[in-house]
Amino acid sequence: MTVTASSPYPLYPELVQYPHPTLRKRAAPVTVFDDRLRAFCQQMFLVMQRHQGVGLAAPQVAVGRRIFVTDHLRKRDDPEPKDRRVWINPRIERCEGQTSYEEGCLSFPGLYAKVQRHNRFTIYASDEWGVERALDLDVEAGDFLGIVVQHELDHLDGKVFVELLTAAQLTLVRKRLRELEADYKTATGKAGAVLRR
Numbered sequence: 001m002t003v004t005a006s007s008p009y010p011l012y013p014e015l016v017q018y019p020h021p022t023l024r025k026r027a028a029p030v031t032v033f034d035d036r037l038r039a040f041c042q043q044m045f046l047v048m049q050r051h052q053g054v055g056l057a058a059p060q061v062a063v064g065r066r067i068f069v070t071d072h073l074r075k076r077d078d079p080e081p082k083d084r085r086v087w088i089n090p091r092i093e094r095c096e097g098q099t100s101y102e103e104g105c106l107s108f109p110g111l112y113a114k115v116q117r118h119n120r121f122t123i124y125a126s127d128e129w130g131v132e133r134a135l136d137l138d139v140e141a142g143d144f145l146g147i148v149v150q151h152e153l154d155h156l157d158g159k160v161f162v163e164l165l166t167a168a169q170l171t172l173v174r175k176r177l178r179e180l181e182a183d184y185k186t187a188t189g190k191a192g193a194v195l196r197r
C-alpha cells in the first residue's frame with residue numbers, strides 16, 4: 001500500500017476574484033521546496049500570462065502559501081516572457097520614503113487606483129529551489145518592480161490594494177466593488193469576504 005501525501009498545490013490553478021475569502025487570509029510560509037512547488041510556480045506563470053498580469057500571488061489562485069510570481073517587463077499582449085521571477089517567503093526591510101502609483105489587480109478586474117508605497121527598500125526572497133537572495137529597489141529611480149512586489153507581498157498578508165484607498169477614492173470605486181460582489185454571489189451562492197468600509 002502506498003500513501004500519497006496531499007499537496008497544497010492544485011495541478012491547474014485558476015484565478016479567483018474579490019470577494020473570494022482566500023484573498024483576505026494570511027498565507028503560510030513555504031517549508032518544502034520540491035517538484036510540486038516548482039510545478040505550481042510554472043502554473044502560476046501561465047495563469048498570470050493568460051490574464052495579462054505582471055504579478056500574481058498564490059492567494060489569487062486560492063492557495064494560502066507565501067509565493068508570488070512576477071514578470072514586470074512584460075507589456076500587455078506580449079506573447080513571450082521577459083523577466084520571470086519567483087518570490088517565496090519574501091520580506092522587505094530598510095524602507096525609505098514614499099511614492100505612489102496607479103495600480104490594478106487581476107482579482108479586481110476593471111478597478112484602478114493610485115496607492116501609496118515605499119520608495120526604497122530591500123526585498124529578501126527565496127527562489128523555487130530555496131535559495132534566498134536580496135534585491136535593493138528604488139521606485140523613483142525607475143524600479144517599477146518595486147511597486148509590483150509591494151502589491152504582491154500585501155496579498156500574502158491577506159491585504160488587497162483597495163484597503164489602502166482613501167475614503168474619497170473608495171467612493172469612486174464602490175460601484176465596481178458592488179458589481180464584483182454580485183458576480184461572486186451569482187457564481188458561488190455565497191457572499192464571500194466582503195470589504196466593510
Ligand SMILES: [Zn+2]
Pocket residue numbers: 104105106107151152155
Ligand atoms: Zn493584486
